[in-house]
Amino acid sequence: MSIQVKKSGQLRRAPENFLDAPLRQAISEHGLNDERRGFLRKSFAAATAALASGVAMARPGSVPEGDGDPLILNLQDHAKTLGNPVVMQGYGQPSRFEANLQRRQSPGLTRVPQASVSFAPLQGFFGIITPSGLHFERHHQGWIDIDPAQHRFMINGLVREAKVYTMDDLMRLPSVSRMHFIECGANSATEWGNVAVPTVQYTHGMLSCCEFTGVPLSVLLDDCGIDRKKAKFVLAEGGDGSAMTRTIDIARAMDDVIVAYGMNGEMLRPENGYPLRLVVPGVQGVSWVKWLRRIEVGDQPWATKDEAIHYIDLQPSGLHRQYTSVQECKSVITTPSGGQMLLEKGFHNITGLAWSGRGKIKRVDVSADGGRSWRTARLEGPVLGKCLTRFNIDWNWDGAPAILQSRAIDETGYVQPKIAQLREVRGTKSIYHNNAIQSWKINEDGEVSNVQVA
Amino acid sequence: MSIQVKKSGQLRRAPENFLDAPLRQAISEHGLNDERRGFLRKSFAAATAALASGVAMARPGSVPEGDGDPLILNLQDHAKTLGNPVVMQGYGQPSRFEANLQRRQSPGLTRVPQASVSFAPLQGFFGIITPSGLHFERHHQGWIDIDPAQHRFMINGLVREAKVYTMDDLMRLPSVSRMHFIECGANSATEWGNVAVPTVQYTHGMLSCCEFTGVPLSVLLDDCGIDRKKAKFVLAEGGDGSAMTRTIDIARAMDDVIVAYGMNGEMLRPENGYPLRLVVPGVQGVSWVKWLRRIEVGDQPWATKDEAIHYIDLQPSGLHRQYTSVQECKSVITTPSGGQMLLEKGFHNITGLAWSGRGKIKRVDVSADGGRSWRTARLEGPVLGKCLTRFNIDWNWDGAPAILQSRAIDETGYVQPKIAQLREVRGTKSIYHNNAIQSWKINEDGEVSNVQVA
Known part of the structure; x- marks a missing residue:
């Protein structure tokens, strides 16, 4: 829904001429x-x-x-016909009036659409749950649709006995369900320079949040008799053509990592790793290996292509940051945001999302004057660790140009930085891990656009 | 996924011959x-x-x-091809291997499929979030697909000024997001007698749970200047052909009721009331009026057809219970459940759902011997008020016949009753509000079936 209002009037004040x-x-x-x-x-x-x-x-012909x-x-x-029958639709779909709310690819971003990104339309989302049909995608060699009866998951390496599990084996085992965000390490990459992509879908749309269900990796590693003295790292390996492999340290692997088959109440979608993906709460998406087929236990990092060449940050010193993985505290206003339009002065609800790879969100502040003054937003519950948190705050637009910003603080006390603060430390050559404050400018006509504010 | 295991072996004991x-x-x-x-x-x-x-x-032709x-x-x-491109699928769908997980109608339950039920496949769900494409349906005159640009929502009655809101008006106003279950008052109706329908989809499938987003009804009533002295009840009216109308007392209306447009992160689905439905946490589904077009404020209950003739319970005394609305504390084991099969002895995760219209779930106990002994299950977080809570517990099946039951206790201390206890008070003539303990029998072959245990 776009923001279009026909009548003026602030909240709790009766608009004039509201009824005909x-x-x-x-x-x-x-x-x-x-x-x-x-x-x-x-x-x-x-x-x-x-x-x-x-x-x-909508349906002409029988209106008297x-x-x-x-x-x-x-x-x-x-209001006077029999309507449509139950069930006959098969798996349910959004209304035909919502067809414009789609994941979208950035044309030309990659040479082939199999090694590309489709961005989630955050501007149309509510709450914290991402609809599975609109979950962002980032594939290295396209998505695949595996027959779960054929799929096998192996654990080997520094374990007493290597094992291969069927899906049915896994679904007999102890199960946990947890809500977590997943963010691509390259989310907001365009904002490192001064490239202003127009909408929050493209600035922050490599972000989703779901309820995941599966077996704790620690249960499986114990089942195989992990060598607790020697084991220092695990390698997660995917089953697609890109042979995606990522190193994860053993403390994290034994903590809250899940070998997941469920997402938002049903089986994972094919483009999200069906029938099995790794859930690594708080860590960048590339480590949440899709179509997961193997975990190897070892005593040192593997330095695979996806951690030695990609997903590294070139620093001003000329050195690379490597094995960065935790997604630092971040937030963004999703409405109003770039490409939307305020048609009128007066009351507007400002809403957005905040998250931290280090735990819970403690507070979100919102500014309407480019960071000179801040007010604290209302957080919607539940506020969960390593999960999106929805915030809302009232705002009365006086019709003058404004710059909207949100600033999140997590339970460790970390404060989301300005882009200038981030550039001071990290330079401008990074692709990954941009968690800066996002600015949306509202001009006198109500048009909202992406701007960078020092 | 059915429960099929090829190899024996309890958890944490290495199965023999697991690898070829x-x-x-x-x-x-x-x-x-x-x-x-x-x-x-x-x-x-x-x-x-x-x-x-x-x-x-799966895809023959190129396997060397x-x-x-x-x-x-x-x-x-x-594992060696390019895979499928991002986005080209439009709105995402489940894997083709999950096509059997569907909402299902009970054939012959009603004369026309527009005034019918489609039951949610609880046996295939994980966690607490119901996938929007599998949300249960119960319509009185079919579902309709309203153009949101045409939709209007009116508040009238004992207010200073009656108002009509557009969808855009509503979406400017203060917004909240909350996770709540919705259960039809007639859920588990077949269990009042001795009719044993085979699966949990048919015994408990008029149950779903989503994250809802919208404007608190209290904000809208205040916006219209509700007469706080005289107002005792509100009437909610739907826009479909059934003219669904339900009375809600003013204390509840001003408490946690939401005029909702969002469900699981996106707009409501047409079959769930798009673009607007009432969310009445803890209360039976019929009061969550779909395609909501009007709230009238009054000083006495309306006694509409849907509260005077339907949704009432015939008591042993010959009198009807009327205006029952809160869904009392209840739970059910979803796996293993009727129609499933355990192919082997040994370790099995038992999982299910618990909920209460009066607040949070405090505890869920599970019995494998028809209620003679109980063990306390693990509750998955978050445990929220008037929301589903997922429970899990380890179980080692010795191969002998067993009767599985779950018993929920909510934060008020209320304990889910046995069916015999419920019949003692309520008789067997009710259709609605059966929250009894459900029993699943496992026979020596591992077959699971619906049984009633005194």
Whole structure:
């Protein structure tokens, strides 16, 4: 839904002329006693039809014509027909009116669409759960659709006995369910320079948050008899053509990592690793290996292509940061955001998302003047560790140009930095790990755009 | 996924013969040093291909033939091709291998499929979030697909000024996001008698749980200047052909009721009330009016058809319980459950759902002997008020017949009753509000079926 408001008026102040004249009259003349309720209902329908200003009914053909009196029965088609039957649709779909809310690729970002990104439309999301049908994608060699009956998961290396598990084996084992965000390490990469991509879908859309279900990796490592003295790292390996492999330190592997088969209540989607992916809470998405087929236990990092060549940060010193993995505290306002438009002055709810790879969000502050003054936003519950947190705050737009920002603070006390602070330490050659404060400019016409504020 | 296990062995005990011979040999001969990793990976693929016991590859045509040596490269097709591109799928779908997990109608339950039920497949769910594409449906006159630009929401009655809101008006206003279960008052209706429907989908499948986003009803009532002295009840009215109307007392209306447009991160689905439904936490689903078009404020209950004729309980005294609305504390084991099968003795994770319309779940106990002895299950977080809570508990099946039960206790101290206790008070003529303990019998073959245990 875009932000379009026809009438002015702040919250808790009655807008003028909100009802059209005939309906006002109906209410005033007939009051609210039970006998008149049916009549009022008809009036309401007539009034809403009138309010619709001549737009054609969704399904034409059976709308009776009124006789000129706006109070005569003129119910919408859907209010007097049998409607659609249950179930016949198979797996449920969004309304046809929501077809524009899509994951979108950045054209030309990669040579082939198999090694690309599709960004999640954060500007249209509510709450913290990402709809599975709109979860961001980042593949290194396309997504694959594995038959779970054929899939095997192996643990080998520094264990008493290497084992191969079927999916059915895994689903008999102790199960946990946890809500966690996943963010690509390259999320907000375009903001390192002065490239202002237009919308939050492209600045922050490599971010999603789901409820994951699976077997704790620690249970499986114990099942294989991990050598607790020698084991220092594990290697996670995916089953797709890119042979994605990532090193994870053993403390983390034995802590909250999940070998997951479930996402948002059902099996993982193919593009998210069906039937098995690693969930590494708080860590950049590349380590959440999809189509997971193997965990090897070892005593040193593997320095695979995906950790020696990619997912490293070139520092001003000329050295690379390597094995960075935790996604630091970050937030972004999703509405209003770039590409949206405020059609009117007055009350607006400002909403956005905050997250930290180090734990829970403690506070989110919001500024409407480019960081000169801040107010603390309301956090929606539940506030969970390594999970998105939704924030909301009231705002009364006076019609003057404004710059909206959000600044998150996590439970460790870490404060989300300004882009200038980040550049001071990290330079501008990085691709990854940009967690700077995002700025949205609102001009006098209500247009919202992406700007960088020192 | 059904429960099918090929090998025996309890958790934390290494199963015998888990790896096939060639892979065992590879591990034992080549150890785990870096130089051999590539070789091992190939071996693993070969071994998994062998384990697949001759089942054809999903996409035939490009699988190279081995030369007779099982250690020769024989990667699955999906591990050496480019895979599928991002985005091109439009809105994401479950894997083709999950096509059997569907909402299902009970044939013959109603005369037309527009006034029917489709039950959610709880046996295949994980965690607490219900996938929006599998949310249960219960319509009185079919579902409709309203154009949100045409939709209006009215508040009238005992208010200073009646108002009509557009969707855009509502989306400017203060927003909250909350996770809540929704359960039809008639869920588990078949269990009042001795009709044993076979699966948890049919016994408990009129149950779902989502994250809802919208405007607190209290904010809207205040916006219209509700008469706080006279207002005692509100009437919620839907926009479909059934003219669904339900009375809600004012204390609840001003407490946690939400005029919701969002569900699981995106707009409501058409079959769940798009673009607007009432969320009445803890209360039976019929009051969560879909395609919500009006709230009227009054000083007495309305006694509409849907509260005077339907959704009432015939008591042994011959009187009806009316205006029952809170869904009392309840739980059910979803795996193993009726229609599933344990193929082997040994370790099994028992999992299920618990909920209470009065607040949080405090404890869930599980019995494997028809209620003679109980053990306390592990609750997955977050444990939220008026929300599903997922529980898990380890179980070692010895192969003898067993009767599995779960018993939930909520934060008020209320204990989920046995069916005999419930019948003692309520008789057997009710349709609605059956929150009794559910029993699943496991016979010696591992077959799970629905039984009633006094």
